[in-house]
Amino acid sequence: MPINNRIAAFQDDMTAWRRDIHAHPELGFEENRTSDLVAAKLAEFGVTVHRGLAGTGVVGTLTGLDTGGRAVGPRTIGLRADMDALPMPEANDFDYASRHPGKMHACGHDGHTTMLLGAARYLAETRNFDGTVHFIFQPAEEGQGGGLRMIQEGLFQHFDCEQIYGLHNWPELPAGQIAVHPGPVMAAANQFEITVTGHGAHAAMPHRSIDPVLVSAHIITAAQSLVSRGTDPADSAVVSITVVDAGTAANVIPDSATLRGTMRTFSEATHRRIQEQFARLVSSIAEGLGAQAVLNFRPGYPATVNSEPEARIAASAAAKVVGAENVVWAPAPTMAAEDFGYMLKERPGAYIWLGHGGHGGPGCRLHNPRYDFNDAILTTGASYWASLVETILPRSA
Incomplete structure (x- = not known):
């Protein structure tokens, strides 16, 4: 050499x-x-x-x-x-x-x-x-x-x-x-945070709550479709929810839950599209289950x-x-x-x-x-x- x-x-x-x-x-x-x-x-x-x-x-x-x-x-x-x-x-x-x-x-x-x-x-x-x-x-x-x-x-x-x-x-x-x-x-990367707000209650009386943990679970599952069903397989992308923060006791349904994660793409157009689809997904799931959800992105590095x-x-x-x-x-x-x-x-x-x-x-x-x-x-x-x-x-x- x-x-x-x-x-x-x-x-x-x-x-x-x-x-x-x-x-x-x-x-x-x-x-x-x-x-x-x-x-x-x-x-x-x-x-x-x-x-x-x-x-x-x-x-x-x-x-x-x-x-x-x-x-x-x-x-x-x-x-x-x-x-x-x-x-x-x-x-x-x-x-x-x-x-x-x-x-x-x-x-x-x-x-x-x-x-x-x-x-x-x-x-x-x-x-x-x-x-x-x-x-x-x-x-x-x-x-x-x-x-x-x-x-x-x-x-x-x-x-x-x-x-x-x-x-x-x-x-x-x-x-x-x-x-x-x-x-x-290398990919573009940003971070996001989702705050899901529901209504807390005793865990033995879930019918009196709007469970933000349940709403969060639906968001986590549906978010995987942004890549697996919403992105061309030839166009690489990642959406990872890596933090779930909710509750303080096993017998209490909390008022709110927080999700955090990262989104990564090579294409700016793909980045914008996934952001827009993610925002609609989060909002519609929360509304459909009677909760409220706010999604905030923190821009990271470009590709x-x-x-x-x-x-x-x-x-x-x-x-x-x-x-x-x-x-x-x-x-x-x-x-x-x-x-x-x-x-x-x-x-x-x-x-x-x-x-x-x-x-x-x-x-x-x-x-x-x-x-x-x-x-x-x-x-x-x-x-x-x-x-x-x-x-x-x-x-x-």
Whole structure:
């Protein structure tokens, strides 16, 4: 596997950076130590550092040079890594395990940050590209929409990017492989809450009640038809009711019940249709059983959808690192969500999956307390970033 030799030479440095970040996890919009480390490393490499977008965000800017040492080319691209950890305890006992109880890098953002730093170091040393690269280190990917906040605060106004690229490690994919989608990669997701109001009574006298638990049960059952009978089988969607909260005693029919869950789709049209059908279903079931129900949606991340030309560019750059036979083209997307979707709505680009290989055993899955990033793929990811820049912004002879 032709890993960039110059990047491979500082594998030990990247491993040390990654493990340091892993040992000091920080939640969304609290990545102060991590952003300090990122900014210091970028400055050390000779990259221009900009701070403050979305609070803890960092953007490094680097321009290529021609053979005479002059800045070249007006073209610009953005490379993005996420920095935040998850609010969950770590079950690992190695010496770089989390030092902050209840916080853990269980999704590999420590590795994502490190790989982009490694690419920045290499590109700053070589400057073998024609144009400008913006290294975007984003806070708060895990459910708080740090990518959207960076955009709202002027990311693409201050750092114009013709194209934008991201990646995520993927434990289910063997190390040494890279997966590229020519369209949807990850789903749009929102959350919903349904409040069902009836009339409480003694459980021995149910005829005197309007039972919100019974109404909720009908809603839960009927909601499954939104996908199984209301959605084209070729169009993926998920409606999951995951929380049912009602009652305090076995002999009391409560006044109300609360349901919560998530809805996920790849298509915006499908998303709107299911929302509208769900609202009618909830209202009509409650009314038919004499209760009232209020459905509220909390918008989540949009779908992460690659533009095909940029996906093909990413696949070409990946092939230079792992070989064409190890580039997995157009695998099935996942119903998980990712806020890089906001950036892809603003600029064409591609988000790839980097094979992780499940390093650490069967418990090593994303958002698992025994997850750990596979340090062996740090050079693969950094080499991919370098290859991508040199592919998109080749320096003329």
